[in-house]
Amino acid sequence: MRRKLVVGNWKMHGSLAQNAVLLGALKSGATQLSRVDVAVCAPFPYLDQLRQELSASTVKWGAQDVHQLEKGAFTGEVSAPMLADFGCTYVIVGHSERRNIYGESSSLVAEKFAAAQQAGLIPILCVGETLEQRESSATEAVVAEQLDAVIALAGAQALRKAVVAYEPVWAIGTGETASPEQAQAVHAFIRQRVAGHDAEVAQGLVILYGGSVKGANAPELFSMADIDGGLIGGAALIADEFLAICRAGQ
Numbered sequence: 209m210r211r212k213l214v215v216g217n218w219k220m221h222g223s224l225a226q227n228a229v230l231l232g233a234l235k236s237g238a239t240q241l242s243r244v245d246v247a248v249c250a251p252f253p254y255l256d257q258l259r260q261e262l263s264a265s266t267v268k269w270g271a272q273d274v275h276q277l278e279k280g281a282f283t284g285e286v287s288a289p290m291l292a293d294f295g296c297t298y299v300i301v302g303h304s305e306r307r308n309i310y311g312e313s314s315s316l317v318a319e320k321f322a323a324a325q326q327a328g329l330i331p332i333l334c335v336g337e338t339l340e341q342r343e344s345s346a347t348e349a350v351v352a353e354q355l356d357a358v359i360a361l362a363g364a365q366a367l368r369k370a371v372v373a374y375e376p377v378w379a380i381g382t383g384e385t386a387s388p389e390q391a392q393a394v395h396a397f398i399r400q401r402v403a404g405h406d407a408e409v410a411q412g413l414v415i416l417y418g419g420s421v422k423g424a425n426a427p428e429l430f431s432m433a434d435i436d437g438g439l440i441g442g443a444a445l446i447a448d449e450f451l452a453i454c455r456a457g458q
């Protein structure tokens with residue numbers, strides 16, 4: 209049985225004052241959660257705050273993006289060793305907002321994935337199709353291309369120390385959640401595709417669902433065989449809602 213994992217993706221939200229309140233609630237709420245792993249991924253400037261607030265708790269933290277190289281003349285970028293320096297456990301790579309707004313290709317995302325692992329971080333690889341792609345029955349082809357790019361660069365074994373998050377773009381921030389059956393079908397496809405390389409790695413792979421997860425729909429989503437937790441956007445900014453989602457993973 210895979211342990212459930214719930215990760216909050218704060219996106220570009222927060223302030224020192226707001227974060228302090230939210231983290232205080234998460235820390236105390238998390239003490240009741242023995243069977244689910246919990247993490248939050250914050251904007252870069254708040255990583256030190258996360259380190260200070262969460263070090264003594266069971267809640268892990270991470271970042272939302274990373275540069276693919278260790279260091280160099282890349283003004284404005286942040287490297288994986290820097291994230292490791294701030295105690296990050298996780299880093300999200302290939303979020304659809306990075307792919308779609310900033311034009312990140314699957315091969316660039318694969319490089320970021322490898323750079324994260326090189327620094328000892330656990331990459332959370334996001335994959336998922338747009339509405340147009342779903343409607344033209346391209347979901348599996350899109351997800352396969354995004355996954356295969358990472359396997360081609362890093363090898364299937366690399367997925368031993370990684371998390372995959374299926375986030376259908378049409379369900380992100382829209383209030384429209386994939387049905388548990390729709391999500392399960394894609395999660396099973398992902399696991400099967402990895403099993404084509406290594407059955408054991410596939411069996412242990414934690415695959416999160418993301419896209420309008422709330423306290424109300426989390427129990428049903430998390431009850432599906434191949435849904436191992438959630439990557440949470442909007443609801444991660446509301447302590448009670450996020451904790452309700454975490455409890456659904458218990």
Ligand code: 13P
Pocket residue numbers: 217303375379380381382383418419420421439440441442443
């Ligand atoms: P919402 O939960 O706001 O739909 O966002 C999902 C997401 O993109 C998490 O990475």
